[in-house]
Amino acid sequence: MILMYLFETYLDLRQHAALKLTTLPKTLEGVISQKKFEKFRAYSLYKSHFHFVHEFVTILIDSAILFFGKLPWFWNKSGIFLPLLGLNEKNEILHTLSFLASVMIWPQITGLPFSVYSTFVIEARHGFNKQTIWLFFKDLIKGICLAIILGPPIVSASIVIVQSGGPYLAIYLWAFMFVLSLVMMIIYPVLIAPLFNKFTPLPEGELRFKIENLRLLMIKLL
Numbered sequence: 001m002i003l004m005y006l007f008e009t010y011l012d013l014r015q016h017a018a019l020k021l022t023t024l025p026k027t028l029e030g031v032i033s034q035k036k037f038e039k040f041r042a043y044s045l046y047k048s049h050f051h052f053v054h055e056f057v058t059i060l061i062d063s064a065i066l067f068f069g070k071l072p073w074f075w076n077k078s079g080i081f082l083p084l085l086g087l088n089e090k091n092e093i094l095h096t097l098s099f100l101a102s103v104m105i106w107p108q109i110t111g112l113p114f115s116v117y118s119t120f121v122i123e124a125r126h127g128f129n130k131q132t133i134w135l136f137f138k139d140l141i142k143g144i145c146l147a148i149i150l151g152p153p154i155v156s157a158s159i160v161i162v163q164s165g166g167p168y169l170a171i172y173l174w175a176f177m178f179v180l181s182l183v184m185m186i187i188y189p190v191l192i193a194p195l196f197n198k199f200t201p202l203p204e205g206e207l208r209f210k211i212e213n214l215r216l217l218m219i220k221l222l
Contacts, residue, residue, distance in 0.1 A: 001066075002059065017043050041127070050122060074099060080098040081102075082094055082095065082098055097151075108140075116136070
């Protein structure tokens with residue numbers, strides 16, 4: 001995990017150095033103006049600085065969780081919590097769901113200040129933010145509710161496959177995830193994405209015609 005962080009930081013540093021170049025790249029000449037390029041460059045540099053801080057704090061927290069054995073601690077505590085609700089702590093599915101719920105709360109807490117700063121300071125300062133505080137937390141609550149609705153069935157099915165898969169466990173699990181990914185590809189733009197974004201129909205024209213033909217082709221292939 002640390003080696004991956006170091007490698008990605010190396011790549012980010014190279015990108016950060018490129019963002020410091022004030023000359024408009026030849027590939028963008030005639031595409032955007034120097035003024036727009038400077039505005040985008042200032043925004044990207046600010047985001048880059050913020051990214052370094054965010055990733056450094058994240059790797060520190062993740063390393064501390066592993067080093068001090070907090071995942072087993074969460075697992076034991078989530079088992080203790082189940083009898084309080086009248087549930088069987090020895091049930092692997094219930095125990096796993098309780099564990100994942102407790103673990104999911106932690107990144108929500110630690111990541112919230114960074115999300116708020118990114119949206120309402122960086123994005124707002126450069127004129128890209130259209131969210132209000134209410135809309136921000138509304139979307140956050142929607143995301144948590146979706147995780148609560150979709151997560152348990154998927155996790156439970158995965159555990160059942162692991163328990164009864166036998167020597168063909170890997171194949172069954174792969175097949176389940178493959179079908180799940182196809183289902184999510186279909187329902188996401190129809191049911192999930194509209195919960196967070198407003199969509200308007202694409203105007204009639206060549207682009208819409210090509211996209212609809214591609215969609216029909218994909219449906220036939222499926």
